[in-house]
Amino acid sequence: MDLDAVADELYGLRPEEFTAARNERVAAARSAGDRALADAIGKLRRPSLSAWASNTLVRAERDQVEPLVGLGEALRQAHRDLDPGQLRDLVHQQRLLIGALTREAARLAADAGHPLGQDAQREVQDTLQAVLADEEAARQWASGRLTKPLTPTAAFPVTSGEAPPRRAEKPDRAKRPAPAEDKKKSAAEQRRRRELAEARKAAEEADRERAARAAEAEETARRAEEVKEKAAELRDRVESLSEELKRAEADLGQARSDDRTAREETRAAERRVRDADRAAQKAARRVEELSDDG
Numbered sequence: 001m002d003l004d005a006v007a008d009e010l011y012g013l014r015p016e017e018f019t020a021a022r023n024e025r026v027a028a029a030r031s032a033g034d035r036a037l038a039d040a041i042g043k044l045r046r047p048s049l050s051a052w053a054s055n056t057l058v059r060a061e062r063d064q065v066e067p068l069v070g071l072g073e074a075l076r077q078a079h080r081d082l083d084p085g086q087l088r089d090l091v092h093q094q095r096l097l098i099g100a101l102t103r104e105a106a107r108l109a110a111d112a113g114h115p116l117g118q119d120a121q122r123e124v125q126d127t128l129q130a131v132l133a134d135e136e137a138a139r140q141w142a143s144g145r146l147t148k149p150l151t152p153t154a155a156f157p158v159t160s161g162e163a164p165p166r167r168a169e170k171p172d173r174a175k176r177p178a179p180a181e182d183k184k185k186s187a188a189e190q191r192r193r194r195e196l197a198e199a200r201k202a203a204e205e206a207d208r209e210r211a212a213r214a215a216e217a218e219e220t221a222r223r224a225e226e227v228k229e230k231a232a233e234l235r236d237r238v239e240s241l242s243e244e245l246k247r248a249e250a251d252l253g254q255a256r257s258d259d260r261t262a263r264e265e266t267r268a269a270e271r272r273v274r275d276a277d278r279a280a281q282k283a284a285r286r287v288e289e290l291s292d293d294g
Helices: 003-010 015-031 035-042 049-060 062-081 084-111 118-133 135-143 179-293
Strands: none
Touching: 003 015, 003 035, 015 035, 049 062, 049 084, 049 118, 049 135, 062 084, 062 118, 062 135, 084 118, 118 135
16 A cells, blocks of 8 residues: 555545545554554545546546646747737637536536536636646646645636737838827827736736735635544544444443342352351251260
């Protein structure tokens, strides 16, 4: 038994089966004398519903993992190259693929008895967007061991569908406008650039704020999930102790009954000893009487 094998097994289970199975593997590792492995298994976190759905999708649709990862690489390259035509085509593919995979994840979850609500479906979609935006996120998703949804990076607006503007071409000298018109257009261009810079700055600030709020919400959800998991573990422990208490109470009742029976048997035996002692004394006196008569 090793950590990878155990993790693959646990993250393939339904959410409600995770904790009990993990505790069994921890106990088995401890019984085998592998304390380090037991501690490592004990640190594995139960996945949220949307993370479990994403893991289920990866495991059920292995042939779709590589296309999405490849699409993400192509999108990131198109952004670096500022290729508008290629980017538009890739964004269209992205929308189709993510929509199809999100619906498939929802179907698989429903078939497994865990229908996804709108929030969970949105988290699955965000996870797929993050896979496109970030190579490390793609690696985590492809492992099928997510414990929480991934958050798309604000620096990669894959949902916008807008291609970056084309680079301005140098004006044809033969078609240059008159100086007054040139000056007017120059002022308008400066104003446009200034407004564009301000808009970009505002957009960046909004993206940073969104990322900060998303990280805050993610951390809150993680803590809530840990509390929920701890509560489930304590509930299991209480149930186990309750059963143990019932057995102990039953054993105590039987022990008390056995004690009463033993005391009664002891008293009866003592009475028989006294009766036998009296009978022996009586017999001894009879022997003496007969001996004196002779």
